[in-house]
Amino acid sequence: MTVTTDASSPDPALSVRNLSTVYEAKAATVHAVRDVSFDLRPMERLGIVGESGSGKSALALSILGLIEPPGRVAGGEIMLGGRDIAKLSDRELGSVRGKEIALVLQDPATALDPVKTIGRQIIEAIAAHEPGLKRSAARRRAAELLGDVEISHAEQRLDEYPHQFSGGMRQRVVIAMAIALNPSVLIADEPTTALDVTTQAQVLALLDRLVDEHRTAVILITHNLGIVSEFCDSVAVMYAGRLVETSGVDHIFESPTHPYSEALLACVPNPEKLAQGPLPAIAGYPPDLSSLPSGCAFAPRCPVGRDIPQCHQEAPQPHAVSGPAGPAVVECHFAEARIREASR
Numbered sequence: 631m632t633v634t635t636d637a638s639s640p641d642p643a644l645s646v647r648n649l650s651t652v653y654e655a656k657a658a659t660v661h662a663v664r665d666v667s668f669d670l671r672p673m674e675r676l677g678i679v680g681e682s683g684s685g686k687s688a689l690a691l692s693i694l695g696l697i698e699p700p701g702r703v704a705g706g707e708i709m710l711g712g713r714d715i716a717k718l719s720d721r722e723l724g725s726v727r728g729k730e731i732a733l734v735l736q737d738p739a740t741a742l743d744p745v746k747t748i749g750r751q752i753i754e755a756i757a758a759h760e761p762g763l764k765r766s767a768a769r770r771r772a773a774e775l776l777g778d779v780e781i782s783h784a785e786q787r788l789d790e791y792p793h794q795f796s797g798g799m800r801q802r803v804v805i806a807m808a809i810a811l812n813p814s815v816l817i818a819d820e821p822t823t824a825l826d827v828t829t830q831a832q833v834l835a836l837l838d839r840l841v842d843e844h845r846t847a848v849i850l851i852t853h854n855l856g857i858v859s860e861f862c863d864s865v866a867v868m869y870a871g872r873l874v875e876t877s878g879v880d881h882i883f884e885s886p887t888h889p890y891s892e893a894l895l896a897c898v899p900n901p902e903k904l905a906q907g908p909l910p911a912i913a914g915y916p917p918d919l920s921s922l923p924s925g926c927a928f929a930p931r932c933p934v935g936r937d938i939p940q941c942h943q944e945a946p947q948p949h950a951v952s953g954p955a956g957p958a959v960v961e962c963h964f965a966e967a968r969i970r971e972a973s974r
Contacts, residue, residue, distance in 0.1 A: 642669040642709070643814045643847040644693070644731070649706030649716075651685075651692045658920035662688040662701070664871035667948075670815065670847045675838075677862035677879070678851045679894065683916055685871040686851045690817045694733055695723040710815065729759045732808035736820035738800035741807070742792040748803055749788025752776075755807045775806040779836055798829035805836065812844050819851045834861050855898050859883055867891045870917050870927035873948070877958030884955040885972050887965050889932045926963070934964055 651663035663685050670676055678686050692703050695715065708716040711730055715723060727733075735741050743751060752772040757763060763771075769788065776784035779802040792800055801821060808816055818837065822830040834857065840846055850862060858865055858879065865882045867875040867890060875888040886892045893912045914931040917923060925942040926935060935941030946961045953969045962968070 640672050643672045643674070644670040644849075645707070645709040646693065647707040647709070649689070649692060649708065650704045651688055651697055651701060652704045653701040655700060660919045661922060662871055662919060663692055666706070666871075666873055668866060668873060668876060670849065672814070672847055673841050673845050674864060675841060675848045675850065675862045677858035677865045678849060678868055679853065679855060679858060679865060680868035681894075681912075681916055682853070683919075684868045685919075686868055687819055688871075689868070690733070690819050690849065690851055693817065694727060694731065695720070696733075725759070728755060728808075728813065729811045730813050731815040731817070732811075732813040734801075734804050734808050734816065734818040734821045736823050738797070738804045739792070741804045742800060744792050747789050747791055748776075748795070749773075752788070752803070752807055752810060756810050759811050771810070772806075775810055776803070778809070778840075779803070779806045780832075781806075798825050798832065801825065801829075801833055802836065805833070805840075809840055809844065809846070813846065815847050815849070816840070817849045817851070820853070821850070822852070822854070822857065830857070837861070855883075855894065867894065870922065871919060872927065872961060873959075874928065874961045875958060877953075878956045881953055881955040881958050885953045885969070887951060887953055887958055887960045887968055888928075888962050889934045889968075890928050893931075893933075926961075934962075934968070938963075 647667045649663055649666045653660040653662055666689060678689065680686055691697050693708055697703060703716055706716060707714045710726065715726055718726065749769060749772050752775060753765065753768045756768045756771055772788055773784040776787060781787060781799060781802055795803065822833050825833065837848060838861065841848055852858060862879050865877060865879050866873045867888060869890050875882070875886065875891045882891055883895065886895055896910050897912065899909055912931060917927050923929065923942065925944055926932070926946055929935045929941040932941065940963055946963045948959050948961050951958055951960050951965045951969060954973055
């Protein structure tokens with residue numbers, strides 16, 4: 631994903647190449663992730679955005695090897711720590727998840743066992759990768775982790791159950807479990823969606839501090855572009871299983887190149903837009919991923935390509951462009967023309 635050409639930049643913490651994921655049923659095959667490639671650098675905060683059904687969560691689960699049948703990763707490489715984890719067995723992946731790459735889900739209720747204490751669950755996460763660690767040491771580590779995520783009276787709260795914590799505190803516990811073994815990559819899938827605005831800000835500040843203190847690279851999957859503008863360094867815009875635009879965060883918000891990126895930004899509420907009336911919406915619907923068009927998947931909804939035969943007949947390929955706010959990789963036949971027009 632990283633669009634920098636600086637040869638001195640560090641090796642990627644995660645490198646994904648041509649990753650594809652399908653869900654196969656008797657009636658049809660759904661192409662949920664289609665030939666996706668990106669690099670994630672150490673300490674980079676990458677936001678993946680797009681409408682529901684664009685493939686964001688499927689991409690995250692594919693990277694972690696958590697796609698359930700009838701889904702499967704159909705091809706591609708996922709390089710982490712110098713090896714292709716897409717080729718690992720389930721058992722081998724079990725030693726990687728949590729230790730090298732971790733996941734924070736949108737709903738902490740799906741990650742926490744309601745009949746186990748918080749302390750027991752954190753200790754089990756640690757012990758899964760450090761079986762020789764004494765229980766007393768694991769408990770101390772669990773208390774330290776709760777302190778790291780700013781839960782007060784951590785030692786006492788280890789013996790409490792998830793229902794005794796607020797929603798925001800449960801999300802902090804899930805983050806504590808995810809960082810227990812200092813993974814190099816953390817994937818956070820809509821981690822703030824169910825939280826109020828104040829708690830959202832606290833969770834994002836916590837993730838930001840973890841990046842600085844542990845040099846963790848973060849992939850933040852979200853539909854909230856406001857959060858992306860505050861937290862992320864770079865952005866990948868996903869549509870119909872593809873990354874249609876990837877760039878630094880300034881480029882996306884100052885001069886989006888792909889018409890879909892521009893359409894998403896137009897839907898972001900602000901006081902000026904609200905005063906003018908109802909917010910705009912993107913016309914039409916995302917395509918059926920089991921019956922994709924031969925050309926650009928966004929063409930039927932695109933104000934630029936809707937009436938251009940090339941857009942309906944020929945799928946655009948990702949290529950590097952340079953806009954007024956920096957470089958980007960874009961899948962659009964008219965990316966350069968749109969940049970020239972925006973620069974006038």
